[in-house]
Amino acid sequence: MRILLTGATGYVGQRLSQRLVDGESHLRLFARDAKKVRERIRNKVEIAEGSTFDIGSLKEAVEGIDVAYYLIHSMGAGDDFDELDRLSAQNFLDACVEAGVKRIVYLGGLGQKETASKHLLSRMEVGEILSSKPDRVQTIWFRAGTIIGSGSSSFEIIRHLVQKLAVLTPPRWVRTLTQPIAIDNVLDYLVDSKDLKVEGNLIVDIGGEVVSFQDMLLRTAKLMGLKRIVIGLPVLSPGLSSFWLALLTPVPTRVASKLIESLKSETLVQNDNAQRFFPHVRLISYDDSVRRAIREIEDNQVLSRWYDSSAGEVSDTYREGIADAVFVEKRESDLGELTPEEVFKKIVRLGGKTGWLRFNVLWRMWGAADKLLGGYGFSRGRRDPNELRIGDTVDFWKVADLVEGKRLLLASQIKFPGKAWLEFSVEDEKVVQTSYFYPNGILGRVHWYITHPLHVLVLDSLAEAIVKP
Numbered sequence: 390m391r392i393l394l395t396g397a398t399g400y401v402g403q404r405l406s407q408r409l410v411d412g413e414s415h416l417r418l419f420a421r422d423a424k425k426v427r428e429r430i431r432n433k434v435e436i437a438e439g440s441t442f443d444i445g446s447l448k449e450a451v452e453g454i455d456v457a458y459y460l461i462h463s464m465g466a467g468d469d470f471d472e473l474d475r476l477s478a479q480n481f482l483d484a485c486v487e488a489g490v491k492r493i494v495y496l497g498g499l500g501q502k503e504t505a506s507k508h509l510l511s512r513m514e515v516g517e518i519l520s521s522k523p524d525r526v527q528t529i530w531f532r533a534g535t536i537i538g539s540g541s542s543s544f545e546i547i548r549h550l551v552q553k554l555a556v557l558t559p560p561r562w563v564r565t566l567t568q569p570i571a572i573d574n575v576l577d578y579l580v581d582s583k584d585l586k587v588e589g590n591l592i593v594d595i596g597g598e599v600v601s602f603q604d605m606l607l608r609t610a611k612l613m614g615l616k617r618i619v620i621g622l623p624v625l626s627p628g629l630s631s632f633w634l635a636l637l638t639p640v641p642t643r644v645a646s647k648l649i650e651s652l653k654s655e656t657l658v659q660n661d662n663a664q665r666f667f668p669h670v671r672l673i674s675y676d677d678s679v680r681r682a683i684r685e686i687e688d689n690q691v692l693s694r695w696y697d698s699s700a701g702e703v704s705d706t707y708r709e710g711i712a713d714a715v716f717v718e719k720r721e722s723d724l725g726e727l728t729p730e731e732v733f734k735k736i737v738r739l740g741g742k743t744g745w746l747r748f749n750v751l752w753r754m755w756g757a758a759d760k761l762l763g764g765y766g767f768s769r770g771r772r773d774p775n776e777l778r779i780g781d782t783v784d785f786w787k788v789a790d791l792v793e794g795k796r797l798l799l800a801s802q803i804k805f806p807g808k809a810w811l812e813f814s815v816e817d818e819k820v821v822q823t824s825y826f827y828p829n830g831i832l833g834r835v836h837w838y839i840t841h842p843l844h845v846l847v848l849d850s851l852a853e854a855i856v857k858p
């Protein structure tokens with residue numbers, strides 16, 4: 390069997406690729422940035438680089454495929470994400486039909502149309518598009534609510550809330566009922582669906598115990614050994630709720646507001662197809678899924694995180710456009726007493742708990758301002774204090790390129806009007822630190838001139854500190 394996995398660099402996709410690669414099938418990954426595919430599986434799979442908005446790359450990716458997983462969404466793209474998702478799904482379906490793909494497997498969201506948020510409606514629309522040619526290609530459409538696992542956005546929100554607040558004052562929407570599911574169970578269903586003997590399209594609702602967000606908060610606190618009190622507030626506008634969530638947890642306002650939107654209506658399983666067609670999948674209890682997630686975090690074994698992909702219009706490890714940057718500043722420092730290897734080691738350890746060597750307060754203020762504006766700020770830190778790979782976060786940066794011992798390129802995800810990069814190139818006798826900025830219109834230019842003195846101070850001293858023994 391030849392399998393295509395799209396969304397292979399996303400939260401679910403990375404974990405699924407890990408499971409599928411151990412099977413007997415031939416696995417092809419579809420990724421917008423092939424460099425983001427983890428090294429540990431890179432030599433065991435075929436990689437097709439492309440986007441669903443690039444028909445040529447899509448056609449090549451589906452060529453000769455039997456089962457194609459669709460784990461793509463454009464939620465990070467802004468207000469027109471639903472239009473992009475519609476187009477993306479249609480392009481994918483058309484390519485699959487033309488190539489004679491036998492089965493599409495899609496994972497969408499749980500809920501009902503009448504009460505669904507814009508995000509959920511879009512997920513349903515994608516499912517409908519993918520299922521619209523049952524005579525040409527069969528579609529198995531899974532619908533899941535909250536996914537509980539290390540690094541999942543919902544679990545990270547719950548974990549941070551119970552860790553940071555002794556008294557929780559959640560508004561009414563936290564009492565809405567939902568059926569969370571462990572990420573490992575989601576993977577069980579997805580893996581088994583490729584071999585399922587069934588004719589025609591199928592919608593499979595998946596979920597575990599019926600609980601509320603409030604139950605999840607209290608049970609997680611208990612499992613983490615924390616005593617927490619909940620005092621429900623009668624009203625708190627979704628806008629204010631998402632502001633508080635973004636401030637207290639690593640998720641930016643955009644993700645927080647989508648989560649709150651989806652929590653306002655019940656997300657309960659509507660059919661029993663999971664038990665009928667997948668009776669062998671043993672559901673993991675909510676408590677056990679939390680225990681598993683905590684263990685993975687403590688053991689530094691988190692396989693994927695919700696922010697590994699921004700699911701925007703373009704990949705978040707953007708390298709294109711750097712050549713068009715309007716403001717470019719180079720800082721060269723002699724290596725002095727350090728070897729090139731020692732300097733590179735210092736560079737790849739920047740950020741997170743290590744900090745930025747000098748003026749950490751200014752860096753943190755920068756992060757705090759970004760968080761207040763609805764961005765990530767410093768809340769994501771680093772995956773590992775010593776090691777980096779392409780796609781990793783470094784505070785408000787993403788690793789866009791990494792050439793071991795030679796080059797590190799960080800692409801900014803900070804909320805300002807333009808694109809920015811910070812590049813370090815280590816040569817035999819010097820290190821070159823280059824900052825690039827491409828302003829978006831007049832606002833971008835104004836921003837550049839106002840913040841420039843601060844950038845000079847911070848980046849000059851960073852260049853100096855990097856070569857200090």
Ligand SMILES: NC(=O)c1ccc[n+]([C@@H]2O[C@H](COP(=O)([O-])OP(=O)(O)OC[C@H]3O[C@@H](n4cnc5c(N)ncnc54)[C@H](OP(=O)(O)O)[C@@H]3O)[C@@H](O)[C@H]2O)c1
Pocket residue numbers: 395396397398399400401402419420421422425439440441442459460461462463477496497498499512533534535536541542543694695697698699700701702703704705
């Ligand atoms: N995570 C959850 O809690 C959850 C819960 C219920 C249902 N689901 C469903 O599960 C599915 C996967 O979710 P996820 O959380 O794994 O998403 P994710 O982490 O945001 O990943 C999205 C993936 O889509 C890729 N992508 C986006 N636009 C693309 C395009 N035009 N062409 C090719 N690739 C593109 C991204 O690539 P880049 O890395 O290049 O950005 C990334 O690999 C979604 O349908 C979602 O609705 C998820």
